[in-house]
Amino acid sequence: MEVIRSKQFTADKAWGAKDIANMNGVTTRLHWTDQPYKWHVNDGEEVFAVMDGTVEMLYKENNEVKSATLNAGDIFFASIGTEHVAHPKGSARILVVEREGSV
Incomplete structure (x- = not known):
């Protein structure tokens, strides 16, 4: 049993993470970042939940770049x-649920 206070979590570097759980090959990790990630495609589905801060999520749909602003509580x-x-946009804490070993 563990209680995690996501708003208090920080990491030594951008996209540093706290591993929370691995359930049959599906990982749940809490990330802290103040820097963009990189364009990527996961090898499975991904759930990205903003716990604190604001994140601009850019994604491609039919080769067109689209954008969604995600605030705390958005998925x-x-x-x-x-x-x-x-x-x-500044620092953010994000809960990511994805296949183990995904980018």
């Missing part, structure tokens, strides 16, 4: 094959 679901990149 982005990336289906298989969705190319995307997260750009935090």
Whole structure:
């Protein structure tokens, strides 16, 4: 049993993470960042929940770049094959649920 206070979590570097759980190959990790990630496609589905801060999520749909602003409490679901990149506005804490070993 563990209580995690996501708003208090920090990491030594951007996209540093606290591993929370691995349930049959599906990981749940809490990330802290103040820097963009990189454009990528996961090898499975991904749930991206903003716990604190604001993140601009850029994603491609039919080769067109689209954008969604995510605030604390908002969730982005990336289906298989969705190319995307997260750009935090300042520091942010994000809960990510994805297949183990995914990018």
